Amino acid sequence: MSHTETAPQPTEEGTGFGMRHALVLISLLWAVALNPIVVLLTGNAQAQIAIHFRTTEIVWFTQAGALVGTFVLPFAVKAAALYGKKRVLVVVAAFGLVGDLIAALSTNYSMLLVGRTIAGIYGAAAAVAYATARDVFPRRLVGPASALLGGSIGIVALGGPFLSGWLLDTWGFHGALWFMVVSTALCVVILVAFVPESPVREEQSRMDWIGGLLLGAGLTAIVYSIGQGTDWGWTSGTFFAYMGGGLLALMVFVLAERRIEHPLFPASLMTRRQVWAVFLATAVGSAATYAVGTDTQLLALMPKIPTVSDGLGWTATHNAWVTSPLSLIIIATAIATGVLARRFDARILLATGGVLAAVGYGLGSHLHHTAAQLIIMGVVSGPGAGLIVAVAPIMIIEAVSPKEQALANGAQALMMGIVQAIFTTLTFSLMARGGKIMHGTQFYRDSGFTNGFWLAAGGSAAAALLVLLIPKPGRLDQAEVGQAAS
Structure with a gap:
């Protein structure tokens, strides 16, 4: 049996974020966005690191932390339900800081891997941060805040490539490692300073x-x-x-x-159609959105070699400029989704996002040979991608009670991780068809990039159809929120 202390709901006057709530939002947004920023930095730095440390095992530089994050996530979300969401956020961020420090100070590849492995514990932070938003914002701000957290992918996609290029070109991979240290340290500080603790607990339960x-x-x-x-x-x-x-x-x-x-994930949660159908539809839609990013990045950055590679041969900075309209559209859509979710059925928003993304990626399967064509694809698919990633945390709020929120966000993150792994693997497999391997490097032909876009279009369309499995949810305005808001 859980115990929830419900504070009086703040009044609904006003629609903007005051200073106190703005600081909370920035803190949680930083906690959520830090994971994809680190993924971007580590991915772009691995070539320099492989050369510097003369290692053929560079795959573990990025994979060690991701696997640890997957392993730790069930424990983190259960601990958040038992001991407090802010407390767990601070603890996992502190582990991340320790790991980042070890990696930045490493003098050999083994020490670097130890640091990245420990830092992987921070991977659980996003799921806990989503759950925290429900408790720390008043009712009128829960939707916009949750949508912005989901749409943080747009913020990272907008500034991340420029940041990565600047750090690596100016200071090399050490610059990227030390940026992670500073960023995680700042995350710990602002979480402690600005995020209130949630009073929602599973008091008569224990860790499984x-x-x-x-x-x-x-x-x-x-x-x-x-x-x-x-x-x-x-x-x-x-x-x-x-x-x-x-x-x-x-x-x-x-x-x-x-x-x-005292099970880790109660059967009453995981067997409810309202819950697992939301998990499935949002995981498939999000996975398709992330997979198309892999296709687009390789298309833009791989060289143009007649009969071998049909990449566009752009620099990372040029690619960042071309994709910036898409990122801005995702951010704007995420902001709008938080408002729309209070007026419209969230299932309609998710289905609309799936259809728009499918049309955009289908268009991109034919039109992906110039910067103008990729911008057109982004203009069409961007609102769809923004709706998918922004409405997902809102739909979970509508589907579960406050005491189940952390566990539900954790379960969705686990399902999303598996589905994303499947889509990413399928993307590489489809892209490799008709491609060539030269000097140990896989190159892709135009048909391979086309296959990747069609996979993303199919996944987005599937997400729209899976919405039909979701029963009518409770309205966001009727959900119990804001227990720590006052």
Whole structure:
């Protein structure tokens, strides 16, 4: 049985963020956006790091932290429900800071990997931050705040490429590592200073360590096997060992959760159609949006080599300018979604986003050969992508109670991680068809980029259709929110 202390709801007068709520929003936005910023920086820095440390195992520089984040997430969201969301946010950010410091001070590749592995614990922060927003904002601001957190991908996509290019071109990979240190330290400070603690608790519950180990290990093995499937071979013994072991752990987890008194994710949560249908539709839509980013980035940055590579051969800075209209559209749509969600059924918003994204990516499958064509694709697909990523946290608020919020955001993040891994792997596989390998590097032809866009279009259309599975939700204006707002 949970205990919720509900403070009086603030009045509905005014629509803007006051200074106090603006500081809270900035703090949570920083906590959410820091993960994709780090992913962008580490991805762009790995070439320099591989050369500097003379390693052939550069894959672990980016993958170690991601796998640790997947493993830790179930424990983090359960701890947030038990001990407080702000407390968990600060703890995982502190672990991230320690890991970032070790990585920045590393003198060898092994030490660097240790740092990135510890920093991966911060990967759980986004799910907890989404749950925190429900409790720390008054009713009139919960929708706009949650939508902005979801739309932070647009903010990162807008400024991230310029930031990455400046850091790496000016200070090399050490500049990127030290930027992570400063950014995570700032995150700890502003979380402590500005974010109030939520009074919502599962007081008569306790941590399910066995369930967490089974779920974390199982999902980590599955995500890892999907990511390595192309290199191992989809019929190799190694792939089946990891995938089979992960699935076995999940089966044992499901059986064990039915027998214990305090399960990690209550069956009452995960078996409700209102909940799992939202998870599925938003995960597929978001995964398609992220997958098209992989396709577009490789299209823009790969060189133009007759009969070998049909990339556009742009610099990272030129690509950043071309994609900036798309990023601005996603940000603007995220802001609008927070307002629209108070007036319209969120299912309509998600379905509309899926349709617009599908049309845009379908258009891009034919028109992706010039900057003007990619901008046109962004203008069409941008509102759809913005709706998908912004409405997802709002739909979870409408589907679950305050005591379930952290667990629901964590469960959605886990499902989204798996679906994204599947879409990313499929994107690379489809793009490689007809491509060529030269000097150990995979190059892609135009047909491969076309395949990638069609996959994203299909995923977006599927998300729109999956909306039909979602029962009519409660309205955002009727959800219990703002327990820590006053």
